[in-house]
Amino acid sequence: MSSPGLPRPEPQSPSLAGILASELEEFLVSWNEPAFRSRQILHWLYAMRCTRFSAMTNLSEALRDRLRENFRLRSLTTARVQGSADATSKFLFRLDDGRFIESVLIPASEGAPGRRSPRRTLCVSSQIGCAYGCRFCASGLAGFARNLTAAEIVEQLLFAEQLSSRRVDNIVFMGMGEPLANYDAVLRSIRIFNAQWGPNVGARQITVSTSGLAPQIRTLAEEGLQIRLAVSLHGPTDEIREQIMPVNRRYPLAELQDALDFFRSQRKQRITFEYILIEGVNDEPAHARLLAALAHRTHAKVNLIPYNTVEGLSWRRPSLARQHSFAAILREHGCFATLRMEKGNDIDAACGQLRLREEISASLTA
Numbered sequence: 001m002s003s004p005g006l007p008r009p010e011p012q013s014p015s016l017a018g019i020l021a022s023e024l025e026e027f028l029v030s031w032n033e034p035a036f037r038s039r040q041i042l043h044w045l046y047a048m049r050c051t052r053f054s055a056m057t058n059l060s061e062a063l064r065d066r067l068r069e070n071f072r073l074r075s076l077t078t079a080r081v082q083g084s085a086d087a088t089s090k091f092l093f094r095l096d097d098g099r100f101i102e103s104v105l106i107p108a109s110e111g112a113p114g115r116r117s118p119r120r121t122l123c124v125s126s127q128i129g130c131a132y133g134c135r136f137c138a139s140g141l142a143g144f145a146r147n148l149t150a151a152e153i154v155e156q157l158l159f160a161e162q163l164s165s166r167r168v169d170n171i172v173f174m175g176m177g178e179p180l181a182n183y184d185a186v187l188r189s190i191r192i193f194n195a196q197w198g199p200n201v202g203a204r205q206i207t208v209s210t211s212g213l214a215p216q217i218r219t220l221a222e223e224g225l226q227i228r229l230a231v232s233l234h235g236p237t238d239e240i241r242e243q244i245m246p247v248n249r250r251y252p253l254a255e256l257q258d259a260l261d262f263f264r265s266q267r268k269q270r271i272t273f274e275y276i277l278i279e280g281v282n283d284e285p286a287h288a289r290l291l292a293a294l295a296h297r298t299h300a301k302v303n304l305i306p307y308n309t310v311e312g313l314s315w316r317r318p319s320l321a322r323q324h325s326f327a328a329i330l331r332e333h334g335c336f337a338t339l340r341m342e343k344g345n346d347i348d349a350a351c352g353q354l355r356l357r358e359e360i361s362a363s364l365t366a
Contacts, residue, residue, distance in 0.1 A: 012096050015075040016045055016067075017158065018151030018188065021197050027070070033063060042197045045073065049162060076155045081163060089164055095152060099145055101125040101176055104155040105164055113121060121170040124156045126186050129178025134213050134232070135244045136276060138310045139176040147182040153189035157199055171201055174209040174230070174274075180216035187220075190227060203227050209274060214251040214259035221266040230272040230303070231256070235282050238291035244281065253294075260298050271300040277323055278307045279316040288326045292333035302330055302337040 016024070024038040040058055044050040053068045079100060080092040089105040104123040126158070128145035130137065157168055171193055173179040179186045190206055192198045203226040210217065211232045220229070235241035241248035249260075260271060273295055277283045295302050304327055307317040323339055330337035 001119070012075065013070055013072050013349060015149075015151035015155065016041070016071045016073055017154040017192070018149055019071070020188070020191065021195065031066060037063065039197060041044045041067070043073050046158075046198050046200075049158065064270075065338065074155060074158075075149075075151055076159060078159060078163065089160075091156070091160060091163060093156065093159065095128070097146075099128045101128060101148065101152070101156070104162055105160050105166075105168070114192075119169040120164075120166055121167040121172055122157055122160050123172050123175045124153055125177055126153060126173055126179040126182045127173035130177050130253050131181065132178050133246050134211065134234075136234075136278060136307060136310070136313065136315050138313075141310075141312065147185055148177070150185045150188035150192065152200075153185065154192050157193065157201075168201065170205045170207070172207045172209065172230075174207070178211055178213065179208050179222065180210045180213040183216055183219070187223065190225065194225075206270070211245060211247045212251050212256045213247070214255045217256075218260040218262050221263040226267070226269070228269065228272070229267075231260065231300075232276075233273040233291070233294070234278075236287050236294055238293070240282050240287070244278070257294070260300075264299060271298055271303045273298075273300045274305060275302055276305045276307050277318050277326060278317045279322075281315070283318045283322055283326055285325070285329055288329035289333060292330050292335040295330070295337075296333075302335055304330075304337060304339045306340070 011192075014024060021038050021042055024041060025035040028037050037059065041056065044056045050056060051073050053064045053073065056064055056067075059067075075096060076093040078091065079094040082090040082092075087107045091103045091105070093101050093103070095101065102125055106121045106123065108119045108121070127147050129143050130139040130212065131144035145202070147203045157171065161168055186208065190208075193206060193305055194203050207228040207230050208220070209230040209232055217229070232245070233241070234244060235248070238248060238252050241253065248256075264271065273291070275291065291302065292302070302322065306323055307315055309315075309317070317323075327339045329336050
């Protein structure tokens with residue numbers, strides 16, 4: 001899908017950030033180069049954060065020239081960076097086809113005991129826009145364009161660390177798009193994130209969030225990865241979920257819960273229910289009690305998220321008192337629940353807003 005005013009991209013060489021070590025070894029062997037050169041090249045890319053093939057000084061000039069002819073070291077460019085008063089940073093990246101994606105770097109509230117600095121979580125996008133049409137979300141307002149490549153996902157981390165001069169400790173697939181609808185590229189990017197030759201982010205520090213694609217949840221359960229799963233639930237009944245999440249018509253709660261039961265049978269770790277609190281929609285005490293029952297069945301913890309205002313949408317967040325009351329009911333029913341503290345509200349924190357504004361601007365000025 002393309003939009004008026006956006007340039008047609010010229011064919012580009014693939015980015016090395018989307019290549020597995022074994023695949024790079026095959027390229028090198030086909031070029032009559034020793035396979036161990038793969039680790040040298042990947043060390044330059046991920047450990048040294050090299051952005052020029054000419055800087056890879058332990059490689060022959062001929063090999064550097066061949067790499068330059070066949071690959072790129074970066075495919076994204078930085079379009080805008082926003083910094084929040086709470087140290088949250090939002091990055092807008094431009095892609096080859098003139099589209100934009102967002103990433104958000106979120107510091108923890110405080111460092112853990114013995115840590116010199118707080119952990120940093122990077123929220124990455126997996127698609128340009130979203131086709132699932134959640135009623136409260138900005139990501140799908142400009143429509144769905146395409147899936148991201150694995151390289152475009154991985155490079156979000158490389159740029160975030162470069163621009164912030166800080167290491168990313170945790171990765172959450174909670175940015176633009178439905179990660180499990182771009183299954184192959186997301187899985188490849190996870191393997192790269194987790195690789196010792198890559199960014200080397202621990203598998204348990206990687207979370208994939210889904211709106212509830214039951215078949216893909218089952219497939220993910222069989223991958224053997226120790227990553228974490230979060231489900232964007234946002235409603236404790238089919239009626240409420242269908243009001244705000246059209247995906248529930250295809251995968252209603254009973255089918256979703258069966259898939260989560262299977263996931264739990266394969267991966268002995270707690271699932272997280274993400275639950276955006278929307279005033280007058282899903283924030284009643286009765287909703288809290290129903291949510292607690294769902295969480296008990298799935299052995300899930302609940303992450304409550306006050307609705308983040310999106311320009312052009314009429315939803316509102318409940319009062320602070322109502323938020324705390326909802327959380328208290330969950331805890332009274334034995335549910336492990338957290339109320340997310342607001343981060344980055346002064347920098348268009350709701351996912352997709354910055355991208356939406358930039359694409360509208362690009363279309364108007366083209």
